[in-house]
Amino acid sequence: MSTAADMGKSSASRGEGKNATRRERKKERTRREIYEAAMALFTEKDYDAVTIGDICERADVAKATFFLHFPNKAALLSEFNEKLTQSLMDQLESFEGTATEKFRFVVNELASEWQASAPVMRKMTREFIDSAPTLEQGKAANDSLWALTTKIIREGQKTGEFRKIAPAYRMAAAFVAASSALTLEWTHLPDSDTSQSHNELLDLFLNGLTSGPEDGKQT
Known part of the structure; x- marks a missing residue:
């Protein structure tokens, strides 16, 4: 399983495809180098102690270059999600299983x-929320996860595994929105494990609120 520091080194996304121009590839490399420098510094010392200047020095770029890619330090959250989702997409290519x-x-x-x-x-998530991102910035932070879950739900609908009560993209948006709410709650609970809350969400999403016979016996 990849780690946060390794995700920037996984298979490239966005501008590094075969059809990307030289300028686009250079821009994506710079963005990745900034991200990797930041994540390395966050690992070495406290997130709050790392400045944009520190990140620029480690990545060997000017501050103006940093701001071309990220409006602030917390905006690196979008890149974290993008790299993580890309890693999952790569792993799913050889994954054999149901939706x-x-x-x-x-x-x-x-x-x-x-x-x-x-x-x-x-800390990054709290700062991202506190910086009051625009609707577009907030959406961009979860675009890759929304696209991935849309693909999985659509696959399940085609095979009859999932109900077609709504378009796949809308169901994926509902899941991502609920997941984001749980993540925000998690940022304020230092002893909590996000795995439990997200598995509860997944169970709710797959099985709904309506109780079955077995649930009734337990009440």
Whole structure:
């Protein structure tokens, strides 16, 4: 399983594809180098103690270059999510299982990675929220996860495994929104494990609120 520091070295996304221009590839490399420098510094010392100047010095870029890619330090959250989701997409290429099994795999891996980087991610997420990002910035932070879950749900709908009560993209948006709310709660609970809350969410999402016969026996 990849770690936060390793995710920047996984298979490239966005501008590093075969059809990308030289300028786009250079821009993506710079963005990745900034991200890797930041994550390394966050591991070495407390997130709050790391300045944008520190990140720029480690990445060997000017501050103006940093701000071309990220409006502030907390905006690195979007890159963390992008790299993590890309890593999961790569792993799913050879994953043999049902849509439900893929969904559980994604949720477990996401929770595990966030928990592994909990000291950094709690502070980064709180700062991201406190900086009052625009609607577009907030959406961009979860775009890759939304796309991945949409793909899995659509697959499950095509095979008849999932109900077609709504378009896959809308169901994925509902899951991502609920997941984001749980993540925000997690940032304020230092002793909590995000794995439990997200597995509870997944169970709710897959099985709904309506109780079955077995549930009734337990009440």
